[in-house]
Amino acid sequence: MDLLRIEHVTKRYAEHTALNDVSLSIPRGSVYGLLGPNGAGKTTLIRIINRIIMADEGTVLLNGKPMTQQDVYRIGYMPEERGLYKKMKVSDQAIYFARLKGLSHREATTRLKEWFIRFGIQDWWNKKVEDLSKGMAQKVQFIVTVMHKPELLIFDEPFSGFDPINANLMKQEILRLRDEGSTIIFSTHNMASVEEICDHITLINKSQNILSGRLDEVRHRHGNNIFEVDFRGEREALISALDGHCTLLDDGTTAEGIYNQVKIHVEDDSDVRGVISVINQSVELRSFREIIPSMNDIFIKAVAGQLKTVEEK
Amino acid sequence: MSAIGIIIGREFRERVMKKSFIISTILTPLLMVGIMVGTSFIMASNVGEAKRIAVVDRSGLIAQSLTSSDWIAYEPTSSTPEELRSQNDEQMYGFVVIGEDIIDNPSNVALYTYSTSTMEVESAIAGDIEEIIEQHRLKSYDIENLPQIMEEVEADVTLRSYKLGEEDEEDKESSSVLAFGLAYIFGFVMYMFVIIYGSMVMQGVIEEKSGKVLEVMVSTVRPYQLMMGKILGIASVAVLQFVIWIVIIFVGGSLVMQFMMPTDLVESANAISAGTADLAAMEGAGVDPELAAALANATDVGFLVRFFGSFLLYFLGGYLLYAAMFAAVGSAVDNIQDSSQFQTPITMPIIIGLVVMMFAMREPHAPLSVWCSMIPFTSPIVMMARLPFDVPMWELLLSLAILFATFVFMVWIAAKIYRIGIFMHGRKPSYKELWQWITTKD
Numbered sequence: 001m002d003l004l005r006i007e008h009v010t011k012r013y014a015e016h017t018a019l020n021d022v023s024l025s026i027p028r029g030s031v032y033g034l035l036g037p038n039g040a041g042k043t044t045l046i047r048i049i050n051r052i053i054m055a056d057e058g059t060v061l062l063n064g065k066p067m068t069q070q071d072v073y074r075i076g077y078m079p080e081e082r083g084l085y086k087k088m089k090v091s092d093q094a095i096y097f098a099r100l101k102g103l104s105h106r107e108a109t110t111r112l113k114e115w116f117i118r119f120g121i122q123d124w125w126n127k128k129v130e131d132l133s134k135g136m137a138q139k140v141q142f143i144v145t146v147m148h149k150p151e152l153l154i155f156d157e158p159f160s161g162f163d164p165i166n167a168n169l170m171k172q173e174i175l176r177l178r179d180e181g182s183t184i185i186f187s188t189h190n191m192a193s194v195e196e197i198c199d200h201i202t203l204i205n206k207s208q209n210i211l212s213g214r215l216d217e218v219r220h221r222h223g224n225n226i227f228e229v230d231f232r233g234e235r236e237a238l239i240s241a242l243d244g245h246c247t248l249l250d251d252g253t254t255a256e257g258i259y260n261q262v263k264i265h266v267e268d269d270s271d272v273r274g275v276i277s278v279i280n281q282s283v284e285l286r287s288f289r290e291i292i293p294s295m296n297d298i299f300i301k302a303v304a305g306q307l308k309t310v311e312e313k
Numbered sequence: 314m315s316a317i318g319i320i321i322g323r324e325f326r327e328r329v330m331k332k333s334f335i336i337s338t339i340l341t342p343l344l345m346v347g348i349m350v351g352t353s354f355i356m357a358s359n360v361g362e363a364k365r366i367a368v369v370d371r372s373g374l375i376a377q378s379l380t381s382s383d384w385i386a387y388e389p390t391s392s393t394p395e396e397l398r399s400q401n402d403e404q405m406y407g408f409v410v411i412g413e414d415i416i417d418n419p420s421n422v423a424l425y426t427y428s429t430s431t432m433e434v435e436s437a438i439a440g441d442i443e444e445i446i447e448q449h450r451l452k453s454y455d456i457e458n459l460p461q462i463m464e465e466v467e468a469d470v471t472l473r474s475y476k477l478g479e480e481d482e483e484d485k486e487s488s489s490v491l492a493f494g495l496a497y498i499f500g501f502v503m504y505m506f507v508i509i510y511g512s513m514v515m516q517g518v519i520e521e522k523s524g525k526v527l528e529v530m531v532s533t534v535r536p537y538q539l540m541m542g543k544i545l546g547i548a549s550v551a552v553l554q555f556v557i558w559i560v561i562i563f564v565g566g567s568l569v570m571q572f573m574m575p576t577d578l579v580e581s582a583n584a585i586s587a588g589t590a591d592l593a594a595m596e597g598a599g600v601d602p603e604l605a606a607a608l609a610n611a612t613d614v615g616f617l618v619r620f621f622g623s624f625l626l627y628f629l630g631g632y633l634l635y636a637a638m639f640a641a642v643g644s645a646v647d648n649i650q651d652s653s654q655f656q657t658p659i660t661m662p663i664i665i666g667l668v669v670m671m672f673a674m675r676e677p678h679a680p681l682s683v684w685c686s687m688i689p690f691t692s693p694i695v696m697m698a699r700l701p702f703d704v705p706m707w708e709l710l711l712s713l714a715i716l717f718a719t720f721v722f723m724v725w726i727a728a729k730i731y732r733i734g735i736f737m738h739g740r741k742p743s744y745k746e747l748w749q750w751i752t753t754k755d
């Protein structure tokens with residue numbers, strides 16, 4: 001069952017519509033990428049899920065039931081703009097937020113100690129946030145977000161401000177939380193990290209959901225029938241054999257030399273098998289691989305309105 | 314614990330545990346006592362050294378009658394002014410030259426000093442000489458039993474004032490000195506508390522907004538809870554500070570009563586409280602009845618409880634009213650600099666209250682005083698000035714009711730500005746926009 005369902009949510013402000021009839025479902029246990037250019041409405045959607053603001057129309061269902069104020073205890077949210085009380089001790093601060101999320105003082109202290117040991121930051125316990133570096137404060141923010149073991153975790157640009165080592169640590173932690181049963185919404189502009197950790201995505205542009213689905217399925221759906229062919233044998237024979245069956249995009253000649261690799265575009269899915277048999281007859285086929293577009297390409301094309309297929313939700 | 318409770322706890326702890334709170338709470342009363350003791354000590358020590366003034370009396374009538382006081386010592390001398398001038402004795406303050414015809418020509422007298430003299434010294438010397446001349450002139454009329462007559466003529470009026478009690482109540486001796494002092498001090502304390510703690514709320518909100526903590530907070534609690542938690546948390550800090558000060562004043566006051574006040578003064582005050590005061594006996598013992606009456610009032614527990622109780626209620630009402638407005642301003646701006654424009658309409662009524670307070674201390678029952686002690690924006694300060702002058706109970710209750718009703722209304726308005734303001738970044742809103750926020754539905 002889906003953990004979270006957004007149904008026909010619309011939010012209007014005085015001058016503009018921030019979200020226009022957006023629907024999406026987030027499966028339990030998924031890492032769900034929420035993508036979109038700046039100002040598309042991602043933050044508005046996240047705020048609606050967090051009940052920071054209310055939708056004008058539509059409903060948000062958690063576990064199939066409309067969300068209530070009590071449900072915010074089951075959400076952990078790390079906003080893009082990180083915020084901690086600068087003058088407060090790290091430990092006091094984390095316990096404070098955890099108590100607001102419904103943990104007892106004792107329980108919060110125990111869990112916080114576990115996290116401090118996990119991250120090897122025991123000596124930060126009595127430090128004030130203003131004495132921490134940006135990356136250190138980010139770690140504290142992460143702990144604050146996940147300490148109450150929420151069912152739903154929302155991270156807005158979680159890796160910004162981390163060095164590569166710590167970004168990797170965060171990624172491992174996010175995946176570990178997923179393995180322990182949390183569902184994760186992950187909002188970012190970094191498409192490489194989307195490909196690494198997301199299994200579902202939704203792309204919001206101009207207040208609307210323009211693209212949704214499983215990550216691999218979305219990428220395949222937007223493949224342009226471009227294939228890479230590795231072979232052994234007569235290059236000329238292959239090229240002349242392919243003529244008429246498909247378009248040759250790259251014949252493998254580069255400034256450094258000639259490789260036994262070509263790129264082709266097949267007009268229609270149904271022609272693929274025919275093309276393979278033609279290749280097979282002319283040369284020894286070593287590999288035949290579809291080139292799947294990167295999320296980056298899909299993102300740019302989708303936002304520019306150049307996707308060839310009309311998406312259905 | 315509820316979310317508001319947790320928030321109040323944090324606001325309270327973070328402020329009370331700060332060094333600055335502990336220092337200001339303990340040091341402020343000590344500082345005030347220190348200043349009072351220090352200045353009186355300095356004044357006392359200055360009086361100690363008497364100014365020695367040589368007297369060259371050419372008339373031969375004045376010098377022997379001049380009596381030295383604590384701070385001016387007259388030393389008749391036979392030296393000539395020229396000799397005195399050349400002596401320039403550092404021990405001496407200066408010398409007075411009295412002319413031969415001083416009785417007929419009182420202006421024939423001069424003071425020469427080695428350094429610049431003060432008006433105080435000059436008028437004291439002039440006064441002393443005047444008295445002697447007057448006696449000489451009176452003597453010339455040759456009236457019998459003159460000293461006795463003079464003594465009988467002299468009058469010293471001490472006005473005791475009584476406040477008319479209810480039928481079954483005794484008329485109570487009141488002290489306008491104490492009432493005046495209390496009105497003045499507590500009006501000011503009220504003003505300071507409302508401004509200081511009100512703007513503390515504003516700073517707290519701005520700090521949360523600029524530090525981006527708000528986004529994290531409001532994903533957990535409602536903006537209204539956050540705002541009220543902050544307002545009430547800071548209120549509890551203020552109340553704690555006030556209570557500590559009251560305790561210090563009481564303990565310090567009773568210590569002073571016990572060990573430092575002259576016992577006859579304390580006894581007289583007790584006598585006035587008990588209604589058995591004997592004024593003549595008091596004066597005979599050298600006790601100032603006015604002072605004793607003030608002391609009697611100051612130690613009247615019933616009066617003090619009523620006074621401090623009212624102060625606390627008015628402080629809470631006034632603080633909550635203004636804190637809500639300060640919170641709304643804090644939420645609407647990004648930094649302290651931007652807030653000044655919106656602070657002006659808030660601080661204006663407080664300052665008006667302060668001005669009316671000065672007036673109300675002299676005219677506690679004038680229409681202006683009564684009205685301003687009803688208007689919630691000025692009532693906490695103005696009522697402080699009226700309180701020692703017997704405000705009817707119904708006026709007190711009505712004024713408090715208006716104050717608290719306005720507070721509830723103001724919180725409602727502030728919450729509407731707050732819940733939108735905290736998400737507005739970058740630009741300072743106009744009053745028109747603020748009005749739009751207030752009228753926007755959820």
